[in-house]
Amino acid sequence: MTARRLLFGLTWGLLLSGSAHCTQAGQIAASHAWIRLLPGDLPAGGYVALRNSGADGVVLIGAHSKTYASVMLHQSIRDAAGMDRMVMVRHLAIPAHGQVALSPAGYHLMLEQASSAPKVDGTVQITLDFADGSHLPVAFLVRPANATDAN
Numbered sequence: 174m175t176a177r178r179l180l181f182g183l184t185w186g187l188l189l190s191g192s193a194h195c196t197q198a199g200q201i202a203a204s205h206a207w208i209r210l211l212p213g214d215l216p217a218g219g220y221v222a223l224r225n226s227g228a229d230g231v232v233l234i235g236a237h238s239k240t241y242a243s244v245m246l247h248q249s250i251r252d253a254a255g256m257d258r259m260v261m262v263r264h265l266a267i268p269a270h271g272q273v274a275l276s277p278a279g280y281h282l283m284l285e286q287a288s289s290a291p292k293v294d295g296t297v298q299i300t301l302d303f304a305d306g307s308h309l310p311v312a313f314l315v316r317p318a319n320a321t322d323a324n
């Protein structure tokens with residue numbers, strides 16, 4: 174092995190070993206992850222609490238899932254005319270040592286085009302995508318249409 178190749182290998186090894194703690198996904202702990210299943214072809218909502226234990230801000234840019242062909246990051250808002258509607262969210266910042274909740278009245282994942290019908294009390298795997306290209310797989314508990322965020 175040449176010296177250059179050895180150096181390359183060492184550098185690469187250091188990069189890999191450091192990455193687990195340096196990525197945005199590595200700073201995030203997800204809890205209370207659940208999906209509200211709605212009847213028929215109605216979109217399901219995905220909710221989760223995200224805590225950032227790191228000293229740097231983290232930015233959630235979306236999510237993807239094998240179970241749902243379409244996963245969108247949305248925010249429910251009440252506009253100036255008093256109408257409730259949803260807007261697309263491209264960047265959701267989770268501040269250093271802070272947390273952000275995706276919950277029924279606010280930010281949520283909009284889940285559509287299920288490849289197979291999720292079952293109540295089962296879990297669906299959804300991977301959260303962060304701005305630095307890192308990913309966090311999270312198991313979401315499937316709950317019925319009348320479920321609320323409190324239980």
Ligand SMILES: [Cu+2]
Nearest residue numbers: 247259282283
């Ligand atoms: Cu939505």
